[in-house]
Amino acid sequence: MKEFNLYERLLLKKDLVEIVENYQILHFDDFPILYIGTNRLGNKIIGSHLEEDDQTKTILTLHSILSNKEFHQFMNGKISYLDLLRNSKSISIVEKDYSFKVVKAYDIDFNSIPSDYLPLKNSFCPSIIKTHSLIFSISLKGKLADVNKAVADEVSKIQNGFTEFLEDRINSLKGMNLLPKAMLQPYTEGSFKINFELDLKQKGVNGNLFLQQAPISKYITNYIKYISESFVEDKEIFKNDNTNFSNELSQLENTLNEVYDKAYIQRPENIGLSLKEDILKSAVRFEKLTEQVGVNFESASINNVIDNEETPLAFIDEDFNQNFQSSVEEIEIHKKGLIVDENFKEYKIYIYHLNTDTRTGNAFIKNSNNEEEMSKPKIKIQGDEGLEKTKYTESLYMSKWITVNAKAKKVGDKFKQLNIQYEN
Amino acid sequence: MTFENLHHDTECNCTDNAEKDTANEYIRKLKKDVVQDSDFHTHWERGIKSEAKECDDVCSYKAVSINQSKGDSERLIVNKYLNTFSINPKKGAHYVKFKLKDNTGKVKFAPEVDDQSHYNLFKSDTFTLDSIITISIVKFA
Numbered sequence: 001m002k003e004f005n006l007y008e009r010l011l012l013k014k015d016l017v018e019i020v021e022n023y024q025i026l027h028f029d030d031f032p033i034l035y036i037g038t039n040r041l042g043n044k045i046i047g048s049h050l051e052e053d054d055q056t057k058t059i060l061t062l063h064s065i066l067s068n069k070e071f072h073q074f075m076n077g078k079i080s081y082l083d084l085l086r087n088s089k090s091i092s093i094v095e096k097d098y099s100f101k102v103v104k105a106y107d108i109d110f111n112s113i114p115s116d117y118l119p120l121k122n123s124f125c126p127s128i129i130k131t132h133s134l135i136f137s138i139s140l141k142g143k144l145a146d147v148n149k150a151v152a153d154e155v156s157k158i159q160n161g162f163t164e165f166l167e168d169r170i171n172s173l174k175g176m177n178l179l180p181k182a183m184l185q186p187y188t189e190g191s192f193k194i195n196f197e198l199d200l201k202q203k204g205v206n207g208n209l210f211l212q213q214a215p216i217s218k219y220i221t222n223y224i225k226y227i228s229e230s231f232v233e234d235k236e237i238f239k240n241d242n243t244n245f246s247n248e249l250s251q252l253e254n255t256l257n258e259v260y261d262k263a264y265i266q267r268p269e270n271i272g273l274s275l276k277e278d279i280l281k282s283a284v285r286f287e288k289l290t291e292q293v294g295v296n297f298e299s300a301s302i303n304n305v306i307d308n309e310e311t312p313l314a315f316i317d318e319d320f321n322q323n324f325q326s327s328v329e330e331i332e333i334h335k336k337g338l339i340v341d342e343n344f345k346e347y348k349i350y351i352y353h354l355n356t357d358t359r360t361g362n363a364f365i366k367n368s369n370n371e372e373e374m375s376k377p378k379i380k381i382q383g384d385e386g387l388e389k390t391k392y393t394e395s396l397y398m399s400k401w402i403t404v405n406a407k408a409k410k411v412g413d414k415f416k417q418l419n420i421q422y423e424n
Numbered sequence: 425m426t427f428e429n430l431h432h433d434t435e436c437n438c439t440d441n442a443e444k445d446t447a448n449e450y451i452r453k454l455k456k457d458v459v460q461d462s463d464f465h466t467h468w469e470r471g472i473k474s475e476a477k478e479c480d481d482v483c484s485y486k487a488v489s490i491n492q493s494k495g496d497s498e499r500l501i502v503n504k505y506l507n508t509f510s511i512n513p514k515k516g517a518h519y520v521k522f523k524l525k526d527n528t529g530k531v532k533f534a535p536e537v538d539d540q541s542h543y544n545l546f547k548s549d550t551f552t553l554d555s556i557i558t559i560s561i562v563k564f565a
Contacts, residue, residue: 027507027508027511028536028538028539029453029504029505029507029508030453030467030489033507033508033511033512033515034511048511049512049515050514052472057471081510081511098470098471099472099475116513116514117512117514118513119510119511119512120513122510123510126507126538
């Protein structure tokens with residue numbers, strides 16, 4: 001214990017690094033070797049066991065505060081504990097007594113941790129045997145969400161987007177005869193948390209007795225994990241109607257097979273290809289969830305909830321948003337091709353973002369063959385006359401639909417870009 | 425075989441349903457590459473105590489955690505040790521494979537979610553390191 005030089009370290013307020021809620025042991029071996037939880041401010045903390053001393057009856061542990069992104073990355077095996085510590089700016093040594101009560105906390109930086117105690121490169125989160133449920137939460141963080149508020153319109157879009165996403169996945173299970181209904185539960189703080197429960201009823205009078213044992217909740221949670229963690233990396237697989245499958249996609253297919261096998265329902269033909277098609281369809285729905293991130297909240301985490309314990313499934317921030325949207329677009333361009341107007345045409349748009357200096361922004365426009373769905377193309381207004389007091393700024397400030405002449409770039413029904421002819 | 429040391433400060437009967445087992449092989453992780461007294465000290469003996477008053481908790485703190493080496497269990501327990509080692513290499517890279525003698529104590533099957541071959545060893549009053557038959561010391565990392 002001497003190698004930690006505790007006597008010369010800066011003492012910290014222990015309640016900053018003490019886990020007071022949501023304590024969960026990730027790995028136990030005589031002692032809780034690796035664990036997570038939250039401090040009194042709700043920050044996520046990861047802790048690990050360093051050493052114990054029978055003479056002084058002292059246990060030393062390492063605690064660090066995690067960002068939501070780091071937490072998600074670690075829990076999903078994307079980053080090792082070593083890398084978490086290496087990148088952390090808030091590592092502390094927490095001294096506990098032999099009843100595991102926190103006695104003191106000391107500041108330490110990564111380079112001062114004795115090398116013998118450093119985790120190895122392969123210190124990924126141990127696989128935990130997990131059960132799954134059909135209860136989910138979406139937790140918004142940052143900006144307005146941090147004062148436990150959210151914009152009603154954005155919350156409504158997330159609610160609708162996620163309930164449609166969940167219900168569509170159940171409806172895509174051919175032959176199961178299930179009637180899904182995603183129910184909203186009361187909002188909770190955290191920073192702003194939207195809660196859902198997916199209720200499944202069987203259609204008809206004669207229910208399938210074996211359906212209870214089909215791992216539908218495991219399939220849905222693995223599906224959400226796949227689409228948030230692996231879809232972007234697998235985008236090439238979705239560009240062609242080939243039978244290429246990544247390991248992650250094969251695992252999801254195996255879970256889907258398990259759903260059918262345990263329900264004693266014959267697997268649909270070409271189940272793998274149907275799954276791929278369904279993922280592409282769902283990616284468009286998922287994209288709608290990601291669109292809300294950035295303005296009034298910084299990130300959204302989708303969690304599976306069992307006995308009030310949350311397992312992170314997806315973490316969506318602006319980086320994720322950009323990667324995800326560009327992957328969906330790339331696949332769509334590859335499959336449907338990019339259509340560009342040769343001549344200017346009339347379009348009805350509503351500009352919701354415009355930089356009058358660069359003359360660029362974004363607008364809403366109804367999709368060409370499906371007026372119920374809207375695209376949010378980038379816009380560029382030609383010319384060099386000032387845009388003040390024009391119909392463009394009127395649309396922006398008065399939330400007004402206007403008619404413009406523009407050349408559009410489209411992928412399928414969706415508008416991607418409008419090059420607008422300046423008119424006054 | 426008596427268990428007065430084990431029971432002197434508790435009303436729990438920890439050896440209830442525990443058995444003598446001199447046939448099977450067991451595994452215990454070591455702090456170093458040799459077996460020391462401290463490797464078989466229980467949390468209770470070290471002063472590490474649970475606030476919980478339930479007998480299951482109390483007795484698990486009064487037991488030495490060991491694993492029965494049977495079939496695939498050795499590979500699984502080594503995986504667990506390797507996980508510990510990757511998080512904190514100071515927790516040791518060796519384990520001892522051993523058998524119990526007639527007077528060593530009693531074992532009780534106590535499986536955990538991620539540790540299905542886990543047993544609690546309740547040491548008898550006469551337990552010393554000579555009470556175990558060391559089969560081998562294995563370096564796993």
